Amino acid sequence: MRLFITLFVFLLAITSYAQQAHKRTLKLMGSRFDITVVAEDSITAKDYIDSAIEEIDRIEKLISSWDENSQTSEINKFAGIKPVKVEAELFSLIERAIMISKLTDGAFDISYASMDKIWKFDGSMKKMPSEEDIRASVAKVGYTKILLDKDKLTVFLKIRGMKIGFGAIGKGYAADMAKQLLVAKGVSSGIINASGDMNSWGQQVDGSEWKVAITNPLNKNKVFALLPINNGAVVTSGDYEKYVDFNGKRYSHIIDPRTGYPSIGIISVTVFAPKAELADALATSVFVMGKEAGLDRINQLPNIECIIIDDKGNISKSNNIVIDKL
Numbered sequence: 001m002r003l004f005i006t007l008f009v010f011l012l013a014i015t016s017y018a019q020q021a022h023k024r025t026l027k028l029m030g031s032r033f034d035i036t037v038v039a040e041d042s043i044t045a046k047d048y049i050d051s052a053i054e055e056i057d058r059i060e061k062l063i064s065s066w067d068e069n070s071q072t073s074e075i076n077k078f079a080g081i082k083p084v085k086v087e088a089e090l091f092s093l094i095e096r097a098i099m100i101s102k103l104t105d106g107a108f109d110i111s112y113a114s115m116d117k118i119w120k121f122d123g124s125m126k127k128m129p130s131e132e133d134i135r136a137s138v139a140k141v142g143y144t145k146i147l148l149d150k151d152k153l154t155v156f157l158k159i160r161g162m163k164i165g166f167g168a169i170g171k172g173y174a175a176d177m178a179k180q181l182l183v184a185k186g187v188s189s190g191i192i193n194a195s196g197d198m199n200s201w202g203q204q205v206d207g208s209e210w211k212v213a214i215t216n217p218l219n220k221n222k223v224f225a226l227l228p229i230n231n232g233a234v235v236t237s238g239d240y241e242k243y244v245d246f247n248g249k250r251y252s253h254i255i256d257p258r259t260g261y262p263s264i265g266i267i268s269v270t271v272f273a274p275k276a277e278l279a280d281a282l283a284t285s286v287f288v289m290g291k292e293a294g295l296d297r298i299n300q301l302p303n304i305e306c307i308i309i310d311d312k313g314n315i316s317k318s319n320n321i322v323i324d325k326l
Ligand code: ADP
Pocket: 107, 108, 109, 110, 112, 165, 166, 167, 168, 169, 196, 236, 237, 238, 242, 253, 254, 255, 256, 257, 280, 283, 284, 288
């Protein structure tokens, strides 16, 4: 009997300290975030999650172009007027964004942002913008007109009315930074999901890999693949929430910075990469590049894969993705 009680107390002790996944869902950077950490108890987990939230808030204050007090708004305000000194962190984010522009032949471009005066995807746009307006606006777009001074840490947008925005890379960056912070704090395993921008590390409590479900936006109830994330990032960029229809044509909220017109033809892109920042930016880029050029570029990059769904529901994938039929 005594042995039984000892054993019972022992088992109880193990289970109450057993690692468990703790998840919190909240709105950050204007989007839904789910933060999951594996921890021994809920108090420790709460501290971890609180610190991740603090980190994401900090990043939002730096990169938001809505927040008038952010350094990003400062850069935009002085476009065509003078260079603005920024923190090293923002400077390097802009540097990396420009590198991705070069990698994608300009399909990705943080200076797309001045186009948001022309294309609005909040339901307020009732007719197609005029060709003239689009031409005038797109003249203010172009990553080669973002001038960086590494010694002085200044950013200068060459033309008045030019504007940068991190809508296609910011959530990925925030997910990476939150993960980095939690790993440094000793959290053995977790997953940050920033509205479809996911970054994971470690394993689930049962020892299995974290997985991502891929759905076809044209048939939302049907998951067609469940793929392992493997200690890296997966980002899905979809237009099924933000798009407009004109004359039976569907225009996505992703703009081709070279023409000033929204991308058409693709409705969802999922990119797998070691980091969420790159995956986020590349998912947006593939939208603009289109199926062939997009897949071709992704196939040239090591450790990066993608799945594309077009507006007819066709699924295409890069060379190294194997989808088992569910
Ligand atoms: P979501 O955040 O909706 O999942 P994305 O990561 O693809 O989708 O980001 C889309 C956002 O990126 C747009 O809402 C806009 O703010 C911005 N954007 C649009 N076109 C481009 C572009 N060509 N390059 C960089 N950013 C873009």
